[in-house]
Amino acid sequence: MRARDKNLTVLSETEWLALYGLPDFDDFQRAEYFALTDAELALVHRRQSLPEQVLCLLQTGYFKAKQAFFSFTLAEVPQEDIDFLVQRYFPDREFLPRPVRKAEYYL
16 A cells, blocks of 8 residues: 555555446457347437447446446547447447537436
């Protein structure tokens, strides 16, 4: 343990990321955690824009992996996750990253 700014540090940065950071998927894990049920797909398709749909897919897969919701922007997500989702669920659409409405994060 080491002190930082007079606070006790119990977890290393690596340990903290393992517990609280976004999942770091390999190809097999992407296929497993981003496989959706019909009900989950219906939820995704209720979102208005492709970036909102991708955000919903990401939150669903990340929740399955860590049983937690995360606060992130699409720019903070590994590009491999976004590419996988667009190719799997929206192969005929071009993904152009743009900001997602704040309200969408809470939905």
